[in-house]
Amino acid sequence: EVRLVESGGGLVQPGGSLRLSCTASGFPFSSTGMSWVRQAPGKGLEWVSSSSSRGGVTTYADSVKGRFTTSRDNAKSMLFLQMNSLQPEDTAVYYCRSTYGRGQGTQVTVSS
Numbered sequence: 001e002v003r004l005v006e007s008g009g010g011l012v013q014p015g016g017s018l019r020l021s022c023t024a025s026g027f028p029f030s031s032t033g034m035s036w037v038r039q040a041p042g043k044g045l046e047w048v049s050s051s052s053s054r055g056g057v058t059t060y061a062d063s064v065k066g067r068f069t070t071s072r073d074n075a076k077s078m079l080f081l082q083m084n085s086l087q088p089e090d091t092a093v094y095y096c097r098s099t100y101g102r103g104q105g106t107q108v109t110v111s112s
Helices: none
Strands: 003-007 010-012 018-025 034-039 045-051 058-060 068-073 078-083 092-098 106-110
Touching (some): 018 106, 034 078
Antiparallel strands (some): 018 078, 034 092, 092 106
16 A cells, blocks of 8 residues: 655744654655655645755756755655745745655645
8 A cells, every 4th residue: 555644844933943844655766766745725736846866866847946955764764844934935834745645735825
């Protein structure tokens, strides 16, 4: 059974930081490209970042470039998203996604 479980979301003030984690199981994580996507209230899914299977190549949406960093630990089948300088427009449910599916998401709220 494919499982993707996100964690690490929460409420943070503008300018703050959060680190999201995604724990994967049920598929060959170390040979699978992974992505983070998000969905803000009332909006569609927005791609945030992608990581190649070994983590050697990461790409970012312009809206988060320079503030967010994606990494992965293939030994633990985990994907991470370090989010710095968070802004209210980053408020969304964040999902990790692979070709095998998507998790349930973790809520990130940026507000003073």
